[in-house]
Amino acid sequence: MNLLQHYFPDLTAQQLKLFKQLxxxxxxxxxxxxxxxxxxxxxxxxxxxxHSLAIAKVVNFPKGSTVLDVGTGGGLPGLPLAIMFPDVQFHLVDSIGKKIRAVQFMAAALGLDNVTAEQTRAEQVRQKFDFVISRAVARLATFHPWIARRYKPQGVPGAGLYYLKGGDLTEEIAESGLKAKVTNLSDFFSEEFYETKKVVFVAAK
Structure with missing residues (x-):
């Protein structure tokens, strides 16, 4: 947990305890x-x-806002961010039932009452959210249409997609036709793992 404290010195003792428990x-x-x-x-x-918390280096989710985590798998990045932002509501979705059941179990074990989890596909989600987060589920051109209509109309500042990706994304962003802002995680983290890791932001419309 020293790594988390190093990069996020404002974490509380309770948050550090929850990260360890997670x-x-x-x-x-x-x-x-x-x-x-x-x-x-x-x-x-x-x-x-x-890696999940890297999103918090790029955006500070406002208190009371809502976040959709698409293709959450084992609850990443949603569960760590829910610990980081206890006053923000997170809805984690994945198409694989056993993974969602695992996420539900872990969220309950940690007492994260700001987390809900559902077995569904992104394009079938009906609720609207302020933010969408995800971890390299598909190419941007494929992924963005799934979530383009999932935003609340009266969006909060910075509303949009925060997508964790790796490698050279020039071609992928061009292919998508989207206006995207790329942040290199090597700007924040010195570990070799982060040399090619990025957060791609696409504003809500």
Whole structure:
């Protein structure tokens, strides 16, 4: 957890406790449901917790806002961000039932009452949100149409998609035809893992 404290010095003792508990729950769940690979599990704080929280380096979700996490898998990035922003409502969706059940179990074990989780596809979600987050589910041109109509009409400042991606995204962004702002995570984190990692922001319309 020292890594989290290093990059997020304002975390409370309760938040640090919850991050530690999340890693414990995630590790136990990963033994029965393959949420992440074994090498990644050995670097869970660096490659999953910190990576999820990277979104918080780019946007500060306002109190009372709502966030949709698409293709959440084992609850990433939604669960770590829900710990970071306890006054923000997170709705985590994935098409795989056993993963969503695992997310529901972990959220309940941690007492995260600002988290709901549902087995569904992004394009079938009917509610509207201030923000959408996701972790490299598909190419931007494929992904964005799924969530383009999921925003509340009276959006809050900074409303839109915050998409965790890696590598050279020049061609992918051009292909999508979207106006996107790319933030390099190497600007915030010195670990080698983050050299090619980015957050792509596409404003809500």
């Amino acid at each position: 890693e414990t729950e995630f590790r136990a769940t990963n033994e029965t449901i393959n949420l992440v690979s074994r090498p990644d599990m050995e670097n869970f704080t660096e490659r999953h917790l910190l």
